[in-house]
Amino acid sequence: MAEVREGEEAGPVSRRKGRRAASPPPDAGNDLTPVVGTNLRRLRVRRGLSLERLATLSGVSRAMLSQVELGRSTPTINVVWRIAKALELPFSALIAARSAPGVRVLRQEEAKVLASHDGSFTSRALFPFDEPRRVEFYQLRLEPRSEERAEPHPPGTFENLVVASGGVEIDIAGERAVLGAGDTILFQADVPHAYVNPTGTPAVMYLVMTYAETIG
Numbered sequence: 001m002a003e004v005r006e007g008e009e010a011g012p013v014s015r016r017k018g019r020r021a022a023s024p025p026p027d028a029g030n031d032l033t034p035v036v037g038t039n040l041r042r043l044r045v046r047r048g049l050s051l052e053r054l055a056t057l058s059g060v061s062r063a064m065l066s067q068v069e070l071g072r073s074t075p076t077i078n079v080v081w082r083i084a085k086a087l088e089l090p091f092s093a094l095i096a097a098r099s100a101p102g103v104r105v106l107r108q109e110e111a112k113v114l115a116s117h118d119g120s121f122t123s124r125a126l127f128p129f130d131e132p133r134r135v136e137f138y139q140l141r142l143e144p145r146s147e148e149r150a151e152p153h154p155p156g157t158f159e160n161l162v163v164a165s166g167g168v169e170i171d172i173a174g175e176r177a178v179l180g181a182g183d184t185i186l187f188q189a190d191v192p193h194a195y196v197n198p199t200g201t202p203a204v205m206y207l208v209m210t211y212a213e214t215i216g
Contacts, residue, residue, distance in 0.1 A: 032095055032112050036080065037071040039094050043087055044069075058086035077114045077123055078150070085154055090211045092133050095125065120146035121195070126206075136209040142168060142197040149194040156212025159189040166203030169196040 044054055051069075055062040060082050067073040068083075075083070084091050095112070111124045120143040127137050140161075142148060161170070162184040170177045173191040187193070189209075197203045 032114065033074045034071040035096075036075060036094050037069050039096065040065070040083065041069045043089065043093065047087065054083070054086060058082045060086075075114075076117050077121065077148075078116065080114065081153070082151065085151070088154060090133060090136065090154075091209070092125070092127070092136050116148055119143075121148040134211050138207045138209065140195070140205040140207055142166075142195055142203045142205070144197060144200045144202060147194060147196045150189070150192070152191050152193075153189045153209075154211065155190045157189045158186065158210045159193075160184070160186045160208040160210070162206050164204045164206060166197065166201050167199050168203045168205065169198060170194070171196060 044051070049057070051062045051065050054060075055065055058065075060079055064073070064075075064079065065083075068075050068079070080094055081091060084094055087093070095114075106126065106128065113122050113124045115122045122141045124139040124141075125136065126139055127133065161179075163179045163181050165181050167178070167180045170179060170185055170187070171194040172187050173193065177185055179185060195203075195205075
């Protein structure tokens with residue numbers, strides 16, 4: 001399935017400096033396409049929102065929303081975030097697929113990965129896609145000399161991020177923090193923020209996302 005291209009609607013998502021943009025991983029998001037589509041339609045209808053109204057609230061075009069609902073296109077990370085924010089739900093509400101309770105082992109080769117527009121930024125959820133959660137855990141990878149810009153998340157959302165390898169700069173509403181391997185940052189993510197990798201090596205990070213009690 002073709003990946004949703006968001007250049008016209010979403011503005012900057014990931015930018016490569018002086019390098020040719022990489023393609024998203026071949027399996028990135030493929031298994032999530034029908035899950036996101038089914039959840040989006042269910043949640044939109046439950047809230048009594050038309051595609052036109054949701055497009056207005058999220059800033060994602062009606063055509064793109066329709067393609068995602070029909071399972072014909074895989075949304076990028078930025079698009080899923082914008083939809084989740086418009087629906088006032090955690091990110092996991094759109095990627096959750098209910099499963100049986102019990103012990104779960106999440107194999108790396110079976111990981112569900114969402115990518116940015118050019119594939120320079122990827123996010124792997126390190127929790128089961130079984131229900132929306134107030135706390136989410138992700139592995140992030142940012143390619144060399146790349147930038148991922150994120151719009152404000154719902155009010156009260158916090159990000160707690162640790163750099164496992166490489167180096168990054170985190171820009172939080174214009175305030176920049178430089179992090180190396182082993183460094184950790186905690187910040188309120190309901191403001192514009194960005195992840196920047198100015199180095200020549202990939203950066204791998206682990207992120208704990210915590211939503212306000214009222215979310216969901």
